[in-house]
Amino acid sequence: MGDGGLLIGIVGKPNSGKTTFFNAATASEAKVADYPFTTIEPNVGMAFATQLCVCKEFGVKDNPRNSLCIDGIRHIPVKIIDVAGLVPDAWRGRGLGNKFLDDLRQANVLLHIVDASGSFDADGRPLGKPGMWDPLKDIKFLEEEIARWFFQILKRDWEKWARRIEVEKLDTAEILAERLSGLGIKSLHIRRAIEDLDLNPEKPRSWSDEDLFSFAKRLREISKPIVIVANKIDIPIAEENYERMREAGIDAVPASALAELALIKYTEKGIIKYVRGSDHFEILKPNALSDRERKLFAKIEELLDKWKGTGVQKAINKAVFEVGQMIAVYPVEDPSKLSDKKGNVLPDVFLVKRGTTVKEFAALIHTDLAKTFLYAIDVRTKKKLSEDYVLKDRDVIKIVAAGARG
Numbered sequence: 001m002g003d004g005g006l007l008i009g010i011v012g013k014p015n016s017g018k019t020t021f022f023n024a025a026t027a028s029e030a031k032v033a034d035y036p037f038t039t040i041e042p043n044v045g046m047a048f049a050t051q052l053c054v055c056k057e058f059g060v061k062d063n064p065r066n067s068l069c070i071d072g073i074r075h076i077p078v079k080i081i082d083v084a085g086l087v088p089d090a091w092r093g094r095g096l097g098n099k100f101l102d103d104l105r106q107a108n109v110l111l112h113i114v115d116a117s118g119s120f121d122a123d124g125r126p127l128g129k130p131g132m133w134d135p136l137k138d139i140k141f142l143e144e145e146i147a148r149w150f151f152q153i154l155k156r157d158w159e160k161w162a163r164r165i166e167v168e169k170l171d172t173a174e175i176l177a178e179r180l181s182g183l184g185i186k187s188l189h190i191r192r193a194i195e196d197l198d199l200n201p202e203k204p205r206s207w208s209d210e211d212l213f214s215f216a217k218r219l220r221e222i223s224k225p226i227v228i229v230a231n232k233i234d235i236p237i238a239e240e241n242y243e244r245m246r247e248a249g250i251d252a253v254p255a256s257a258l259a260e261l262a263l264i265k266y267t268e269k270g271i272i273k274y275v276r277g278s279d280h281f282e283i284l285k286p287n288a289l290s291d292r293e294r295k296l297f298a299k300i301e302e303l304l305d306k307w308k309g310t311g312v313q314k315a316i317n318k319a320v321f322e323v324g325q326m327i328a329v330y331p332v333e334d335p336s337k338l339s340d341k342k343g344n345v346l347p348d349v350f351l352v353k354r355g356t357t358v359k360e361f362a363a364l365i366h367t368d369l370a371k372t373f374l375y376a377i378d379v380r381t382k383k384k385l386s387e388d389y390v391l392k393d394r395d396v397i398k399i400v401a402a403g404a405r406g
């Protein structure tokens with residue numbers, strides 16, 4: 001574990017900047033640490049959820065193993081997937097529709113990269129200049145498209161299953177969860193959607209097509225919530241469009257994937273120093289920059305001032321901590337040194353779903369640890385925690401198990 005099983009799916013129409021965003025978010029700082037992820041499919045990478053590390057608060061110098069700590073900011077790896085552009089009617093297989101949708105099956109949060117500059121049409125064809133397309137349309141369209149895809153899958157053999165559920169008095173949520181497990185949908189998601197829409201779970205045959213479509217939509221919202229990224233905010237007209245999104249009640253993250261990519265690339269070359277998510281950078285080797293590059297970084301500096309960052313890291317953190325409802329928990333073996341058995345200080349941090357109890361957390365680390373679990377210690381307060389203690393973000397925890405040696 002480490003990423004809490006979270007998979008972020010990058011979606012959007014062609015040319016919205018998905019791959020630029022992906023490259024910026026995943027550009028390998030991997031050489032600094034050895035992550036437990038060696039083979040990764042080509043379009044899957046590791047991004048980082050970032051948060052203030054607990055090291056400063058405890059006044060220690062840490063040696064992270066499953067994550068990075070850069071200037072006191074903990075970088076926690078999360079899987080992210082970049083898929084082909086989504087065009088209208090993808091659910092019917094148009095464009096790379098089927099492939100796109102297949103790749104998204106296991107994602108549990110979607111990052112919708114919107115070209116806020118409005119330079120491309122619905123199919124991602126260039127319109128010659130910015131401001132020629134309304135990006136608000138893209139937001140509506142994508143939600144609709146994914147809902148249609150869910151609906152299509154639900155509708156397959158619907159009559160047959162609805163009859164079986166009624167005749168054999170089966171549990172609708174369990175049956176549907178089994179049928180939709182490939183989409184990462186759980187029975188708890190289904191129960192919530194049924195309740196929210198006031199559908200009768202005992203009489204699925206009474207659900208109309210309209211009910212079923214609303215159900216598909218609600219299931220999508222619950223199982224794959226979307227974070228909207230107003231990308232290309234560096235292009236002047238994008239700001240206007242972003243404001244229009246706000247007026248329409250759309251809580252988008254303004255971002256420039258291009259600026260982030262430049263900052264990360266030049267940081268990797270050692271020419272500048274920039275920590276993901278920060279609103280400033282430092283030029284370390286001014287002589288290594290051409291006039292053109294100097295101008296580029298002057299523009300990026302303005303952008304960072306104005307938007308308090310490039311927005312890329314903000315979008316990922318929103319996907320992980322807000323919309324994805326994850327929290328970060330730091331387990332240690334030695335509560336006084338905050339270390340593991342080998343003396344590594346604050347070696348690990350794990351992302352877990354909000355609501356996870358300390359005993360469930362023990363089970364995620366090691367099944368044996370849950371079996372022999374006695375109690376845990378909140379390292380911050382030194383208080384003993386019972387097994388049903390619900391973990392909080394940035395908790396530092398020592399788990400005490402029967403027969404434990406450490």
Ligand SMILES: Nc1nc2c(ncn2[C@@H]2O[C@H](COP(=O)(O)OP(=O)(O)OP(=O)(O)O)[C@@H](O)[C@H]2O)c(=O)[nH]1
Nearest residue numbers: 013014015016017018019020084085232256257258
């Ligand atoms: N100005 C500006 N241009 C951007 C930004 N992000 C991406 N672009 C440009 O937009 C174009 C498309 O970017 P890609 O990242 O290839 O877009 P994509 O969504 O992956 O496209 P497909 O793979 O075809 O679906 C490229 O010319 C990028 O340089 C940004 O933040 N600002």
Ligand SMILES: [Mg+2]
Nearest residue numbers: 018019020085
């Ligand atoms: Mg791409």
